[in-house]
Amino acid sequence: MAAKVLTVTSGKGGVGKTTTTANIAVALAALSYKVVCIDADIGLRNLDVVLGLENRIVYDLVDVVENRCRLRQAMIRDKRLPELYLIPAAQTRDKNAVSPSDMVRLCDELRNEVDWILIDSPAGIERGFRNALAPADMVLVVTNPEVSAVRDADRIIGLIEAEEKGPARLILNRVNMNLVKRGDMLNADDVLELLAVELIGIVPEDEAVVVSTNRGQPVALDGKSKAGLAFQNIARRLNGEQVPFLSLDEKDGFFARLSKVFRSGGA
Amino acid sequence: MAGWLEQLLGKKDKSAEQAKERLKLVLIHDRTDLTPHQLEMMKNELLEVISRHVAIDPSAVKIDMAQDGREQRLIADIPLKPVNARRR
Numbered sequence: 001m002a003a004k005v006l007t008v009t010s011g012k013g014g015v016g017k018t019t020t021t022a023n024i025a026v027a028l029a030a031l032s033y034k035v036v037c038i039d040a041d042i043g044l045r046n047l048d049v050v051l052g053l054e055n056r057i058v059y060d061l062v063d064v065v066e067n068r069c070r071l072r073q074a075m076i077r078d079k080r081l082p083e084l085y086l087i088p089a090a091q092t093r094d095k096n097a098v099s100p101s102d103m104v105r106l107c108d109e110l111r112n113e114v115d116w117i118l119i120d121s122p123a124g125i126e127r128g129f130r131n132a133l134a135p136a137d138m139v140l141v142v143t144n145p146e147v148s149a150v151r152d153a154d155r156i157i158g159l160i161e162a163e164e165k166g167p168a169r170l171i172l173n174r175v176n177m178n179l180v181k182r183g184d185m186l187n188a189d190d191v192l193e194l195l196a197v198e199l200i201g202i203v204p205e206d207e208a209v210v211v212s213t214n215r216g217q218p219v220a221l222d223g224k225s226k227a228g229l230a231f232q233n234i235a236r237r238l239n240g241e242q243v244p245f246l247s248l249d250e251k252d253g254f255f256a257r258l259s260k261v262f263r264s265g266g267a
Numbered sequence: 268m269a270g271w272l273e274q275l276l277g278k279k280d281k282s283a284e285q286a287k288e289r290l291k292l293v294l295i296h297d298r299t300d301l302t303p304h305q306l307e308m309m310k311n312e313l314l315e316v317i318s319r320h321v322a323i324d325p326s327a328v329k330i331d332m333a334q335d336g337r338e339q340r341l342i343a344d345i346p347l348k349p350v351n352a353r354r355r
């Protein structure tokens with residue numbers, strides 16, 4: 001086994017990195033892969049609550065880095081899926097407790113044991129982001145169809161390229177089709193034209209995300225909601241499948257426009 | 268540009284359209300680290316240097332920043348005045 005390290009980042013805060021990491025991890029594990037996700041947001045950990053594993057934390061990332069436990073001991077197994085693990089962030093330490101080379105070493109130790117290592121990056125362009133980027137084989141940039149989120153995504157994509165971790169793949173999250181139809185929200189074509197990157201997923205704004213986060217049950221656990229299906233589709237694209245982008249509204253031919261994005265945006 | 272025409276046709280009323288146009292400009296400046304003011308100064312200096320060697324009509328000159336994938340390109344279209352016109 002040689003794991004692929006996937007870092008989820010964004011620049012701007014609150015656009016859906018943690019939600020995306022949790023859901024792609026769940027969806028990849030449901031495809032029978034062995035998956036480890038690492039919360040690199042030290043001091044502001046959240047991946048544990050989004051996955052519903054907060055009560056099972058004993059050791060964290062900083063304990064591993066500072067040799068207070070073995071890597072295995074810090075991996076919390078998610079019992080809902082055959083092989084999904086979480087390495088939580090430390091909550092009472094600051095981001096300087098871990099260095100980019102610590103992250104590279106930790107991922108190298110995991111590489112031969114699992115298929116996918118997903119890293120949830122903190123917002124911003126500082127140490128925490130550098131930590132999350134250092135071991136990455138592939139970087140997913142999450143953004144929302146909104147001016148400041150797109151601007152920050154552009155900045156982060158530039159930094160990813162400068163670090164030779166590109167090309168970044170884009171996830172456009174929280175798309176509200178009613179606003180798009182009314183001409184009051186950027187659509188996927190607009191954002192792709194501005195950022196000039198490859199698209200890997202379009203996720204609708206979906207109440208199911210709020211409900212599932214309340215319960216600690218990621219939407220991708222079942223594909224009943226539109227957001228859940230969108231995250232499952234991203235996992236399948238990572239798995240090398242050609243999956244058309246979700247039609248968020250099939251009734252009035254929006255599918256045609258989305259499938260155009262699909263053709264020009266690659267897999 | 269024909270902003271007023273688009274305004275008239277209602278295209279610019281759509282806030283998404285405005286967001287896109289504003290983002291285009293913001294990204295050019297973010298990517299090149301040039302403020303609109305610096306860009307304007309650079310254009311003027313370019314014209315000054317060129318007109319030292321050949322005759323040009325400043326009003327016919329077009330110097331713009333264009334996006335090519337994730338790269339920015341400075342594109343200059345500078346028509347030269349015909350030699351006859353220059354002699355006079």
Ligand SMILES: Nc1ncnc2c1ncn2[C@@H]1O[C@H](COP(=O)(O)OP(=O)(O)OP(=O)(O)O)[C@@H](O)[C@H]1O
Nearest residue numbers: 013014015016017018019123174204205206209213
């Ligand atoms: N597709 C969606 N539909 C509805 N709500 C969403 C969607 N994606 C994310 N959210 C909500 O947006 C909020 C922010 O999401 P999340 O915590 O994943 O962002 P983040 O990028 O990790 O934030 P931070 O930068 O603080 O780490 C959460 O309340 C989440 O439930």
Ligand SMILES: [Mg+2]
Nearest residue numbers: 017018041046
């Ligand atoms: Mg987060």
